[in-house]
Each structure stands twice: as structure tokens, then as C-alpha cells.
């Protein structure tokens with residue numbers, strides 16, 4: 698075990714040296730996928746995959762915080778994930794509560810702000826309570842913002858924005874001429890957060906599954922076959938190194 702850990706830390710050190718610390722993405726978004734297949738490969742119930750996935754969250758949050766990422770948005774539960782069997786949904790909700798209870802102190806010590814996006818009013822009361830409590834306890838921190846996407850859907854977010862813009866128009870709070878990209882962004886869950894620089898999806902699926910549809914217009918995309926429970930800081934650094942080689946043109950010529 699000792700030697701295994703030592704090897705991992707040497708590997709991390711080597712890859713960390715390749716990171717350009719002056720070009721760390723400010724905002725990384727991750728579609729944490731593959732927990733179920735990770736478990737299936739081991740003949741274990743899917744819940745074991747989700748538990749192993751929480752361990753990855755702990756490590757990736759710490760790694761992001763250490764290298765100076767400002768925002769980390771994790772897709773934890775989509776508006777479509779309610780279609781899963783009830784016992785899987787409840788496992789995921791329980792893991793969320795356990796994670797927040799278990800990590801709050803450590804995250805606070807590491808100066809992390811716990812935030813959430815999505816319609817959390819549909820989550821079990823206990824989840825809502827822990828989320829709000831974690832947010833209140835950490836909101837004055839100044840380090841990484843950990844943004845948990847829960848009951849989040851990009852389309853749902855846009856529908857809510859359209860409805861709220863309409864309401865504010867009826868109240869004469871908005872003139873139609875004022876509707877521009879900035880205004881729409883301000884009606885989204887992510888209103889105070891810059892768009893992601895890098896989006897990572899694990900598990901080999903090459904799709905967005907309704908994640909941050911508006912916000913990723915110019916985000917760099919990175920897909921890896923690794924299942925989320927196997928995704929380690931080493932893989933995160935590799936993804937960032939890949940990102941650092943990209944030429945972000947935003948439609949212009951150089």
C-alpha cells in the first residue's frame with residue numbers, strides 16, 4: 698500500500714511540473730459519469746459505484762483548490778435522473794447528505810465555498826437543509842467555489858429564466874431592448890459565476906446530457922474513457938494540460 702501511494706504521488710509530481718500555473722482554468726465543470734459501470738465491472742451493486750464516486754469528489758475538490766481553480770461545478774443529479782429506480786435516487790440523496798456532513802469542516806478549513814445550482818426545492822428536506830446550512834457556513838470563504846448541480850437541467854434553467862424575464866417585463870422592470878446575453882446570463886442559476894473554461898466528462902460518453910447548455914458556448918471540451926470512481930487528480934492535471942495546449946479563438950483570427 699505504501700509503495701502504491703508513493704508511486705501515485707511521484708506520478709502526480711511529474712505531471713504537476715507540466716502544469717502552467719499561470720494558465721489554470723478559472724472554472725472547471727465536470728459531468729461525473731460512470732459510477733454504475735464501474736460497479737458493474739466489479740460485480741457490485743450500482744450504489745457501491747456511487748460511494749466510490751464520492752471519494753473521487755473529495756480528491757478532485759482538494760486538487761482543484763490546491764492548484765487555484767476558482768470555480769468547480771459538479772453535475773451530481775440531473776432533472777432526468779429522477780427516472781432512475783427510487784432506491785438509487787434515495788442512495789444518491791443520502792450520499793449527498795453524508796458528504797456535506799462529513800466534509801463541511803474540512804472544506805471550511807480549506808477556504809471552500811459550498812454553493813449549488815438547480816431546483817433544490819424538489820430534493821428531500823434533509824438535503825435542502827444541509828445544502829443551505831453548508832452554504833451559510835462557508836459563504837464568507839474566499840477560495841474555491843464548489844458548485845453542486847442538483848436537480849439541474851440546462852433546459853429547465855432556460856425555461857425558468859424565460860418565465861422570470863417575462864414576469865419582470867410585465868412589472869415594467871425590463872424593456873425588450875435590454876434583453877441581451879448579459880441579461881439572460883443574469884437570470885440563470887450561474888448568474889454570478891463566469892462561464893466554464895473547461896468541461897470534463899468521464900466514462901466515455903460523448904454528450905452533454907443537458908448540462909450548462911447556455912454557459913458552454915465557448916468552453917473547451919474534454920472527454921475521457923475513465924469511469925468517475927477511477928478519475929484521480931493525476932487525470933485532472935492531464936485534462937488541464939490538454940486544455941492549456943488549446944488555442945481559444947472565440948471566433949476571431951490571430
Ligand code: IPE
Pocket residue numbers: 729730731732733734735773774778789900925
Ligand atoms: C454518474 O454515474 C452518477 C450520476 C448520474 C448521479 P452513473 O450512475 O450515470 O453511471 P453509469 O453511467 O450508469 O455507469
Ligand code: IPE
Pocket residue numbers: 728729730731772773774775778902904906
Ligand atoms: C449525466 O449523466 C448526469 C450526471 C452526471 C449527474 P447520466 O448518466 O444521467 O447521463 P446519460 O443518461 O448517460 O445521458
Ligand code: MG
Pocket residue numbers: 730731732
Ligand atoms: Mg451515466
